Amino acid sequence: MSSTITKAEQHYNNLLPKKRLVQSPAAELLTVAKEWSALIWDEAERLGPMPISAGMLADGLKLADHPVFICGVHRSGTTLVRNLLDGHPELVVLPSEGTYFTNIEFKLLSLPENERLGYLGMEWLRRLANPINQPPYWLLGRSTDEASPYISFARYLIAWWGLLKEPENTQWPHIAVVLAYAACTGNIKAKYWVDKTPVNERFIERIWHEMPGAKIIHVLRHPLDILASRKKMEPGITIRNVLRAMKLSFRVAAEHENDPRFMVLHYEQLCNEPEAVTHGLANFLSITYLPDLQQATVAGIPADANSSFELQAGSGQIVKAARHSASGVLSVGEQQLVAAYIGSLAGRFNYQMAKPNAIFKYYFMLKYWLFLYLLIIYINKM
Numbered sequence: 001m002s003s004t005i006t007k008a009e010q011h012y013n014n015l016l017p018k019k020r021l022v023q024s025p026a027a028e029l030l031t032v033a034k035e036w037s038a039l040i041w042d043e044a045e046r047l048g049p050m051p052i053s054a055g056m057l058a059d060g061l062k063l064a065d066h067p068v069f070i071c072g073v074h075r076s077g078t079t080l081v082r083n084l085l086d087g088h089p090e091l092v093v094l095p096s097e098g099t100y101f102t103n104i105e106f107k108l109l110s111l112p113e114n115e116r117l118g119y120l121g122m123e124w125l126r127r128l129a130n131p132i133n134q135p136p137y138w139l140l141g142r143s144t145d146e147a148s149p150y151i152s153f154a155r156y157l158i159a160w161w162g163l164l165k166e167p168e169n170t171q172w173p174h175i176a177v178v179l180a181y182a183a184c185t186g187n188i189k190a191k192y193w194v195d196k197t198p199v200n201e202r203f204i205e206r207i208w209h210e211m212p213g214a215k216i217i218h219v220l221r222h223p224l225d226i227l228a229s230r231k232k233m234e235p236g237i238t239i240r241n242v243l244r245a246m247k248l249s250f251r252v253a254a255e256h257e258n259d260p261r262f263m264v265l266h267y268e269q270l271c272n273e274p275e276a277v278t279h280g281l282a283n284f285l286s287i288t289y290l291p292d293l294q295q296a297t298v299a300g301i302p303a304d305a306n307s308s309f310e311l312q313a314g315s316g317q318i319v320k321a322a323r324h325s326a327s328g329v330l331s332v333g334e335q336q337l338v339a340a341y342i343g344s345l346a347g348r349f350n351y352q353m354a355k356p357n358a359i360f361k362y363y364f365m366l367k368y369w370l371f372l373y374l375l376i377i378y379i380n381k382m
Contacts, residue, residue, distance in 0.1 A: 003145050005043065008036045012129065013137070020304070021133035022233075033130065037122040044121070044154030050183070052159050059188045060160065060179045063092065066192045067211055068285065071200035072219035073242075073249045075229040077267030080318070081219055082196035083296035083303045084270075084278060090191040090287045092182040095139045095299040096124075096131035098195035100174040101203045108173060116173070121157050124177050125150055131298070139299035140184060149184060156180035169210045185299075191287060199245060201252040214261065215285065218253050221267040222351045223338050228329040239334065243341045250345045264349070274318050294318070 015029045052060070068091075072078045086093045098104075104123070108116045128139045128150065140149035157180035164172045164179075178195075182188045192215070200207075207214050223246050230237050256262040263284045270277045278293035296303040296318065330338075339353040346353065
């Protein structure tokens with residue numbers, strides 16, 4: 001392997017932020033990441049697809065049919081759930097959000113067919129090197145002048161892409177990524193593969209249509225805490241959009257909570273009673289309970305603590321719900337807004353909020369429906 005790749009990787013590594021990045025990545029970081037991933041992909045194409053034995057093919061196809069989707073709105077605690085499952089030997093847990101339905105599928109379909117594999121491969125190479133612009137990085141390890149785990153991943157992806165094309169399951173490009181990662185990490189015989197993507201609950205009917213045995217872990221959190229966390233982490237967020245996403249998510253949970261393939265998981269309970277909740281997770285997934293289920297990791301590396309507000313927590317620690325202090329983030333008006341819009345639905349899952357006065361509630365509903373009316377008029381004029 002050319003030393004050009006290791007030099008490019010070191011340059012990329014030098015630009016990675018040492019702690020959580022709160023603003024957009026620098027242009028130089030994005031450029032260098034793309035250059036590094038292109039070098040890796042070009043070398044993988046030169047070497048060709050990784051050989052897949054008959055045994056590995058059989059194991060991969062079996063694994064492909066057993067997905068677990070962790071979903072819920074942004075800032076609801078989906079990352080913590082994924083990180084707790086990460087170290088279990090019966091699971092292949094993607095260390096970065098899948099975003100297939102929410103992002104990648106649309107991009108792939110917009111590209112010429114001969115460009116789709118390259119786009120997907122380089123996108124996932126960057127995700128494996130730098131998933132969310134904060135440590136840990138280099139989730140497959142580091143390259144040397146002799147070998148690179150990222151070239152191996154790319155070659156496995158090329159191989160699985162050629163083996164998996166199946167129109168009846170539109171997720172096959174994403175499954176190729178899963179199996180490439182499983183092969184690279186030596187876990188192709190795992191019982192389930194796990195994808196964590198917020199708002200994937202919007203696609204639950206499609207998921208079950210294509211993969212009837214798929215298991216869904218739907219994470220719920222108090223709506224006021226979700227909004228507070230999103231305001232802190234995303235200052236430009238539109239509250240109306242957050243409210244709509246939360247209402248849709250709670251409705252999906254209400255519609256499917258009795259399905260044996262569906263598990264409602266309360267974030268607060270997970271934080272406060274991790275042993276009990278992780279035992280429940282193990283039972284739901286029919287996997288062996290292990291103490292590792294209480295250790296938050298990403299690709300086996302200790303993960304940051306599960307809080308945007310508790311800055312003193314150590315890596316891998318589960319922060320109790322009471323320590324997620326968001327006092328002063330939401331105004332009284334914003335709290336009433338949330339209660340008016342989603343209070344009764346959230347109450348079904350024991351998330352209580354003070355009832356807004358009737359005048360405020362009807363004013364809000366009038367304002368909301370007026371917005372929809374104006375939006376419909378605007379769309380009809382386009």
